Amino acid sequence: MKRLLWITGALAALALLQWGCSAILLDGPIRQGPYYYQIMILAGINIVLAVSLNLTNGITGQFSIGHAGFFAVGAYVAASVSYYGGPGIRAATAFLPAVGQDTVVLLLALAAAGLAAALAGLLVGIPSLRLRGDYLAIVTLGFGEIIRVVILNVDAVGGARGFVGIPKLSNFFWVYLLVTACVVTVWNVVRSSYGRAFIAIRENEIAAQAMGIDVTRHKVMAFVIGAVFAGMAGCLFGHYTMYLHTNSFTFVKSFEIIIMVAIGGLGSIEGAVLGAIFLTVLPEAFRGFEGYRMIIYSLALILIMIFRPQGMLGQASLFGKKSKGKRK
């Protein structure tokens, strides 16, 4: 009952924010409004990507650099659902008002995106999670690139021309609903028996399996959960930009997500959120210096990893009790 109240409250708050934001930023008095609105949307997408990747990379310790691949799968599958299936779904739900029809289309697209990304995650995860460290990293990168090359060759989703004509269904409300769902899910999973199993695998795989943890199963589980959220982020991304091109999903995007996680602190959920916001907003401050922006990124990444490898926040938690122990 209490939980239901919370959920209703959160939904209402998000709806209110959505209404407020669009009233002020999109239709309102601020000249730069739409620009700020877009940055908020992109920040939200990046938060989902960073937090979900953090579950695999930071918490379970399985270094994946193919997250953009799942992002791509979700984006393209969802876009196909609403582009090709949209009219049919609308016809079937004609009794609803337009907003209702939009919602149904988007929810179905989201579900398809999550499901497809989960399948992709299984497909990639089951074979490759037998590998460790560097090898796993490079295989996930390979899978990510293969996914991209395959999409590039599918004409139905635009191929090299890009996917045009995706309906604009996503907005602040949906993006931040997903952000909330993702953060709450990862947060709760980490603070559960499953989370302890994930961390144990990161800390010492051999000891973890000797304590009865099915290591492969849990690695795949972490990987798939991460993939599902990345896929859903892809859905909302495509339905906001209304255009998809494989260039948005190269391994440079995967690197970007890793930088967000690493800067925030591997394993820290708050760190991933901050890292994502930081890396979305920072480049905007350097607009006009496009070239220098990535130089600063990479330099910052190197310096942080040399001098503060635990990231901005490290394992410290902004909320909840802090561990007494210090990292060795």
Added chain:
Amino acid sequence: MESFLQQLINGISLGSIYALVALGYTMVYGVLRLINFAHGDIYMLGAYFGYYLSRLIQGRTPSHLLDAAVVMFLSMLGCALVGIVMERLAYRPVRRASRLTLLIIAIGVSLLIEYSSQVIFGADPKFFPQLIPETQIHMGGLILTNQQIIVLFTALALMVLLNLFIYRTRTGKAMRAVSFNLDAAKLMGINTDQIIALTFALGSALAAAGGILVSINIPGIDPLMGVMTGLKAFVAAVLGGIGNIFGAVLGGLILGLAEVMVSGYGSSTYRDAIAFLILIAILLFKPSGILGKGQVEKV
């Protein structure tokens, strides 16, 4: 049949370039257990150094071949220096850190070189000057260019030299010792810092040579040219068995042939995916590579 032979030659030619770059990956991995993601960017720097050096040197020496040799030598020297600086500044401070940290730093170094190059050299492709005028050689129905032959022989010569260095000199022996066991090598009085720096220098010089040789054949160069080649060379190194010198050469040749055959007889859009498919297959079925030895964590 003739077209097959032609493809074979193209494949070996491409493969020898991959092999040159793969050698650097494999050597660095051998001593530090680090995938130096920035290695492909050194290859790109080699091409750019060659580009600027050519404009200075071309026509100043008695022959075209000498022009090319001087350009290549200086560019290799320049990249060797870059390699040493990179190791000193980015990798040495964290040598004892977790491999994850190293991997992230390597990604950072790679991005840093790429984007700095975009600012310094410009993001647009540049046209590598023709150091050696092209002449065609007809052999039966085959068409070879003198450039192809030069590229192939230079690559082979460099690999032979490297091999002699590693297996015939004291320093080479020290390098093998370091890659076998860093700590033990240190205890035996080997200056491991020096050896690691030297490994980076050698690997980078070979990558630079690769960059220039590629540019002689395919003259368009750009700041991101090292990304794909670097990844593929890494695949070649893994395919052959990472840490193994012969493996890198073998892997490079196999990969080069596979790519040329796929784009020759199949679809060229899938060309870039081939490398990764090979990688995944090899990692799933024989993760230690063709010539590598398996490693098991001791419990």
Added chain:
Amino acid sequence: MTALLELKDAMIRFGGLVAVKDLNFSVNEGELFGLIGPNGAGKTTVFNLITGVYAPTSGTILFDGKPVQGRKPHQICGAGIARTFQNIRLFPDMTVLENVMVSRHMRKTQGLAGAVLRSAAFLREEAEFRTDAMRLLELFQMEKFADEHASNLPYGSQRRLEIARALATKPRLLLLDEPAAGMNPQESADLMRLIRRLRDEFKVSILLVEHNMKVVMGVCERIQVLVHGEGIAVGEPAAIRKDPRVIEAYLGKE
């Protein structure tokens, strides 16, 4: 007495090296059993065979009458065999309490959905895991370190934490790999008391590998001697001590 664990002609080969050859021995229900031998005799390899880190090249390993060879380490742990490691393998960045709680994960009844939604049943189970783990820590007098990172514990406590963590899996057979390594005489005396107490209170059988002869002879009821991967003698401590083959293996021929 019935055999809880039984090795029958267990053999493992790494390349050309036969690390364990035709090994036969059994550990009875409730027994304190020692495995000794010179360095490199293959004692830890035997542990790795029993716990599924390696699959034997040939031979059978019966646990509670059922063959377990070739099964995955987590399955063997689930069947009721838990172990510690010679080179400590804790989860350094987790707290002491969490280290112990990890061992309960395989017995959980609540799924991922329960964890995400924080269902009542899930919260109840988490609380139960916590109380159980805390009780175990109290028994090891480590409750005051519960929220400390495992890596911050002194060496001796890390060894004890490994035992606590293994016990939390609720095993019927506990494998201790050199539990007294690096301990001073006082600590090893405490350890011997602890080992006997564990057997009595938790009704576990204990198989231990140990170099410290005082500990082995003092605590074990039967001992198997391993040399170059082969079992050369088995028996009670007093008999083993006098066995000429054992003396020869340790001291060489006169």
